[in-house]
Amino acid sequence: xxxxxxxxxxxxxxxxxxxxxxxxxxxxxxxxxxxxxxxxxxxxxxxxxxxxxxxxxxxxxxxxxxxxxxxxxxxxxxxxxxxxxxxxxxxxxxxxxxxxxxxxxxxxxxxxx
Amino acid sequence: xxxxxxxxxxxxxxxxxxxxxxxxxxxxxxxxxxxxxxxxxxxxxxxxxxxxxxxxxxxxxxxxxxxxxxxxxxxxxxxxxxxxxxxxxxxxxxxxxxxxxxxxxxxxxxxxxx
Numbered sequence: 001x002x003x004x005x006x007x008x009x010x011x012x013x014x015x016x017x018x019x020x021x022x023x024x025x026x027x028x029x030x031x032x033x034x035x036x037x038x039x040x041x042x043x044x045x046x047x048x049x050x051x052x053x054x055x056x057x058x059x060x061x062x063x064x065x066x067x068x069x070x071x072x073x074x075x076x077x078x079x080x081x082x083x084x085x086x087x088x089x090x091x092x093x094x095x096x097x098x099x100x101x102x103x104x105x106x107x108x109x110x111x112x113x
Numbered sequence: 114x115x116x117x118x119x120x121x122x123x124x125x126x127x128x129x130x131x132x133x134x135x136x137x138x139x140x141x142x143x144x145x146x147x148x149x150x151x152x153x154x155x156x157x158x159x160x161x162x163x164x165x166x167x168x169x170x171x172x173x174x175x176x177x178x179x180x181x182x183x184x185x186x187x188x189x190x191x192x193x194x195x196x197x198x199x200x201x202x203x204x205x206x207x208x209x210x211x212x213x214x215x216x217x218x219x220x221x222x223x224x225x226x227x
Binding site: 031044045046100 | 117119146153154155157158169211215216220221223
């Protein structure tokens with residue numbers, strides 16, 4: 001039972017364009033959603049998060065949008081740069097009592113110069 | 114600020130052997146997590162410590178996996194005996210406390226069981 005789903009295993013985008021990575025979830029009790037970026041042979045690096053009570057959070061080129069009614073979130077990267085090429089993981093945190101992160105399978109983003 | 118440290122970075126063993134991984138979290142972080150990441154999957158939580166106590170080990174295969182954080186700082190994860198399906202990257206993460214949503218990950222230990 002996959003509670004966090006990233007349905008696109010890969011995505012290719014031209015440099016300078018917008019990258020949109022999507023994530024769906026099933027558990028309405030998740031209280032935070034996070035995006036991590038992972039380069040080969042490295043651990044995941046925290047990118048940006050959003051509380052379940054908000055619908056948008058922005059940090060520089062990265063914006064996360066949350067649609068609670070659709071149980072869907074997306075990460076927008078504008079403009080995309082070759083250094084953004086990595087695997088992006090969506091994660092959701094269970095609320096009080098557990099505080100466990102559940103991860104999706106990841107989306108590999110390739111930004112083409 | 115130093116990040117999460119893990120060693121070794123790579124380990125190759127034969128099935129039925131034992132192996133141990135070490136993690137040193139970010140200084141001052143009370144909560145420590147061990148994850149298993151199988152190729153093509155997202156990280157899966159194995160065990161969560163708050164200081165030196167276990168708060169969640171529901172997904173740890175306790176017949177072969179064990180973990181400890183005796184002094185509430187660094188931690189060791191052990192597998193004994195290893196199986197072929199244990200081949201994965203073992204990631205350690207830490208957070209300031211359980212309520213903080215952001216977990217910071219180490220580089221991981223890549224284990225290959227032959």
